[in-house]
Amino acid sequence: MTMSLPMCAIDFTNDAMGPEEAAIADRIAELKQQMGEDLLILGHHYQRDQIVMHADLLGDSFLLSELAAKSNAKNIIFCGVHFMAESADILTSDDQNVILPNMRAGCSMADMAALNEVEIAWEEILERSGLSDPATASEGDSCLIPVTYMNSAAELKDFCGRHGGIVCTSSNAAGILQWAYDRAGPNGAVLFFPDQHLGRNTGISMGIDLEQMAVWTPGQENSLPDDVKIILWHGFCSVHKRFTVAQIESFRKENPDGLVVVHPECPMEVVQAADANGSTEFIRRYVAQQSPGTKIAVGTEINMVARLDATHDELDIQCLEPTVCPCSTMYMIHPAYLLDVLERLAEGEVPNQVIVEKSIQHGAKVALERMLSIKQ
Numbered sequence: 001m002t003m004s005l006p007m008c009a010i011d012f013t014n015d016a017m018g019p020e021e022a023a024i025a026d027r028i029a030e031l032k033q034q035m036g037e038d039l040l041i042l043g044h045h046y047q048r049d050q051i052v053m054h055a056d057l058l059g060d061s062f063l064l065s066e067l068a069a070k071s072n073a074k075n076i077i078f079c080g081v082h083f084m085a086e087s088a089d090i091l092t093s094d095d096q097n098v099i100l101p102n103m104r105a106g107c108s109m110a111d112m113a114a115l116n117e118v119e120i121a122w123e124e125i126l127e128r129s130g131l132s133d134p135a136t137a138s139e140g141d142s143c144l145i146p147v148t149y150m151n152s153a154a155e156l157k158d159f160c161g162r163h164g165g166i167v168c169t170s171s172n173a174a175g176i177l178q179w180a181y182d183r184a185g186p187n188g189a190v191l192f193f194p195d196q197h198l199g200r201n202t203g204i205s206m207g208i209d210l211e212q213m214a215v216w217t218p219g220q221e222n223s224l225p226d227d228v229k230i231i232l233w234h235g236f237c238s239v240h241k242r243f244t245v246a247q248i249e250s251f252r253k254e255n256p257d258g259l260v261v262v263h264p265e266c267p268m269e270v271v272q273a274a275d276a277n278g279s280t281e282f283i284r285r286y287v288a289q290q291s292p293g294t295k296i297a298v299g300t301e302i303n304m305v306a307r308l309d310a311t312h313d314e315l316d317i318q319c320l321e322p323t324v325c326p327c328s329t330m331y332m333i334h335p336a337y338l339l340d341v342l343e344r345l346a347e348g349e350v351p352n353q354v355i356v357e358k359s360i361q362h363g364a365k366v367a368l369e370r371m372l373s374i375k376q
């Protein structure tokens with residue numbers, strides 16, 4: 001497989017590690033070399049350095065899903081969280097194995113939207129709004145289009161595929177929402193789940209009025225404006241929810257010429273107070289474009305911020321929230337787990353394989369491929 005590698009520029013050495021960590025790193029490198037092109041290790045930007053140093057490819061969930069779809073490797077080890085490995089399994093062929101080093105590495109935001117809750121909301125919104133399900137609509141009907149963030153279970157992607165909907169990531173959310181509105185008809189709307197903040201921030205960037213947005217919380221009385229354009233599931237990311245406008249004001253007070261860049265999973269007020277916002281890939285590029293000496297506060301997961309700081313000696317980079325913790329589930333991918341799955345692969349076992357049930361593969365693949373086919 002030939003592709004450009006979006007690896008970070010840190011010179012990883014074993015010098016900073018203790019003897020046990022260094023032995024694990026050496027053995028991982030040895031096994032990787034033995035397996036050659038049969039093995040591909042994908043790493044998300046939020047992984048710790050001791051994992052990233054072994055990744056063949058580093059990226060956000062959009063880039064990694066594209067790279068997984070293009071790969072011919074027999075075994076793909078996904079150093080990220082469960083929904084990412086599911087997407088990789090859907091997009092790769094039946095004879096490729098997608099492996100998650102720790103099966104407990106999930107995502108609290110993805111867990112906030114369950115299929116049965118979404119199905120109940122779907123029926124209620126259709127009935128109250130008079131909109132049509134795209135799967136059964138007649139020509140000229142105004143429709144409700146389901147859009148799920150990549151950070152969701154495969155069965156929700158399948159739901160979107162079966163109901164004329166699509167998947168989005170933080171890299172492409174505006175383009176995907178435009179795709180949805182082009183199909184919804186003039187009075188149509190979007191049901192966006194599970195992250196209310198990404199949905200709201202993207203809607204605002206497209207000029208949608210806050211009055212035309214509604215938040216949907218399962219099990220509660222939910223109001224629905226007559227001219228609703230986007231219904232936002234109540235979910236959120238516990239890491240990005242911690243960033244505040246007060247932190248931005250405090251940074252600006254100390255650094256009047258400094259810049260603030262945040263992820264669109266942050267609340268609306270934070271995104272609006274920042275100088276720029278975008279996906280992890282966007283943040284990486286934004287930081288790299290700044291002049292030497294620039295002070296930058298970054299509102300995203302701490303492992304990525306620390307890596308940006310270590311990569312760019314010429315810049316002064318800090319996390320917007322000095323005490324922010326790593327994403328606890330991304331952090332569950334410890335090098336010892338990576339080594340364990342590699343040892344077992346070397347012995348002929350396929351450990352921790354993430355297999356999406358055939359019954360939901362088709363719809364989920366339709367929704368993912370719709371996303372990948374849209375040029376950003």
Ligand code: SF4
Pocket residue numbers: 046081106107108109110151237238239240301327328329330
């Ligand atoms: S950073 Fe937030 S959205 Fe991403 S995996 Fe962690 S909890 Fe989920």
